Amino acid sequence: MSSPLQAEDEKKALIFGVHSYLPATILLERFSPLTKYLEQQMGIDIHLRVSSNYQDHIDSISHNKYDFAYMGPASYVKLTSKVKDYPLLGRLSFSGKNTLRGAIIIRQNSPISSLKELKGKSFAFGDPESTLSSKVPLRMLENIGVKLTDLKLHAHLKNHHNVALAVLMGKYDAGGIKEEVFLKYQSRGLKVLQWSPEIPTHPFVACRSMSKLQVHQLKTLLQGLHLQHDADKILQHIKKGTTAIIPAQIEDYEQLRQFIAPEKAPETELQAEHKY
Amino acid sequence: MIIKYRILLGLLLIFTLFLVVGNLYIYQQQRISLIAEHKLSKQSEVKLLSQLAREALISENYSLIEWFFNYWGDERSTVISLSLENEAGFFLSQYQRQAAKADDSLLTIVNIITLNNEAYKITLVSDISEITASSIKG
Numbered sequence: 001m002s003s004p005l006q007a008e009d010e011k012k013a014l015i016f017g018v019h020s021y022l023p024a025t026i027l028l029e030r031f032s033p034l035t036k037y038l039e040q041q042m043g044i045d046i047h048l049r050v051s052s053n054y055q056d057h058i059d060s061i062s063h064n065k066y067d068f069a070y071m072g073p074a075s076y077v078k079l080t081s082k083v084k085d086y087p088l089l090g091r092l093s094f095s096g097k098n099t100l101r102g103a104i105i106i107r108q109n110s111p112i113s114s115l116k117e118l119k120g121k122s123f124a125f126g127d128p129e130s131t132l133s134s135k136v137p138l139r140m141l142e143n144i145g146v147k148l149t150d151l152k153l154h155a156h157l158k159n160h161h162n163v164a165l166a167v168l169m170g171k172y173d174a175g176g177i178k179e180e181v182f183l184k185y186q187s188r189g190l191k192v193l194q195w196s197p198e199i200p201t202h203p204f205v206a207c208r209s210m211s212k213l214q215v216h217q218l219k220t221l222l223q224g225l226h227l228q229h230d231a232d233k234i235l236q237h238i239k240k241g242t243t244a245i246i247p248a249q250i251e252d253y254e255q256l257r258q259f260i261a262p263e264k265a266p267e268t269e270l271q272a273e274h275k276y
Numbered sequence: 277m278i279i280k281y282r283i284l285l286g287l288l289l290i291f292t293l294f295l296v297v298g299n300l301y302i303y304q305q306q307r308i309s310l311i312a313e314h315k316l317s318k319q320s321e322v323k324l325l326s327q328l329a330r331e332a333l334i335s336e337n338y339s340l341i342e343w344f345f346n347y348w349g350d351e352r353s354t355v356i357s358l359s360l361e362n363e364a365g366f367f368l369s370q371y372q373r374q375a376a377k378a379d380d381s382l383l384t385i386v387n388i389i390t391l392n393n394e395a396y397k398i399t400l401v402s403d404i405s406e407i408t409a410s411s412i413k414g
Binding site (some may be wrong): 022023025026155157158159161162165166168169170171189 | 337338339340342343364
């Protein structure tokens with residue numbers, strides 16, 4: 001039971017933030033069933049918000065504008081780069097598979113056959129803070145010696161779908177996207193140049209000012225969601241194939257933190273063309 | 277008596293013929309007018325879609341076009357297909373309704389968006405069979 005002080009601390013309404021990895025209308029549709037479920041169980045209003053970009057999303061949770069948020073793995077890594085005590089409420093699981101992967105993609109008729117051949121070519125990234133459309137592909141390129149400055153040009157588009165379509169249209173020679181998006185557009189003429197390493201799934205994170213009681217409540221509700229009779233409807237709505245929200249620890253993201261950590265000072269971020 | 281009867285019958289036939297021809301003419305005019313109105317309305321829709329697509333193309337927000345065109349098509353029962361194609365023949369968006377229609381009941385509106393020496397073709401195919409049906413009832 002909560003003490004009177006804790007009860008005073010508890011908010012009457014919570015703000016739940018989602019990063020803008022799809023058009024906002026689609027995101028509101030995807031997360032509405034989960035929001036309604038949490039509202040019913042907690043007996044409070046929960047307002048769903050879509051951030052304008054990934055950095056805005058990170059800022060909103062770190063400045064307590066959001067009470068809790070669904071985040072990209074790299075955004076969580078950035079959020080916890082200095083302050084680590086953001087409560088992790090859980091993360092997605094797909095029938096026991098708790099990782100995701102992305103790919104560097106090219107057109108099916110492209111003559112490019114290796115990452116090294118991307119020197120002098122154009123490359124489409126997603127949001128600069130996106131895990132599988134920016135951070136990971138950038139590291140994959142750097143790991144084989146292709147720097148941003150070696151590319152003919154590169155741009156940051158708003159989301160993975162834009163990257164896939166831009167490559168298909170011939171606007172860019174290659175791009176970075178997550179597997180789910182690759183599978184959607186594969187039949188329209190995309191192929192994988194190289195798969196990324198597996199990375200941990202997207203977490204739900206609470207802001208640091210949330211009361212312990214509400215953190216506990218949210219954790220219990222999210223991690224027990226798969227036991228509810230209408231769980232499938234809620235989870236599949238978020239992302240096809242989602243079967244549960246499982247416990248998450250900061251250590252789950254340590255390998256990703258090491259992989260995307262900049263080895264040198266950030267170099268050409270300013271040269272990138274931001275398309276939004 | 278027979279002559280009078282024949283004259284009356286002749287007049288009746290002429291009057292009936294006049295009525296039939298008049299009705300056919302009115303029906304045809306009404307149909308043309310409704311189709312022209314429908315065409316204007318669809319041209320205006322395509323212009324609106326072109327503006328949105330142009331804005332999205334400039335900012336390389338291609339998925340917005342794909343999503344919005346599909347939504348637009350789904351929401352309007354008269355839309356048979358709606359597409360945006362680049363010069364290389366790649367369909368950035370291609371909404372297609374399942375129902376097959378006869379060619380004479382379809383109206384096609386095309387608009388070209390030009391952007392930095394590139395051209396994109398928006399094609400809207402609309403079903404006008406409802407118009408024909410309503411002008412017959414009308």
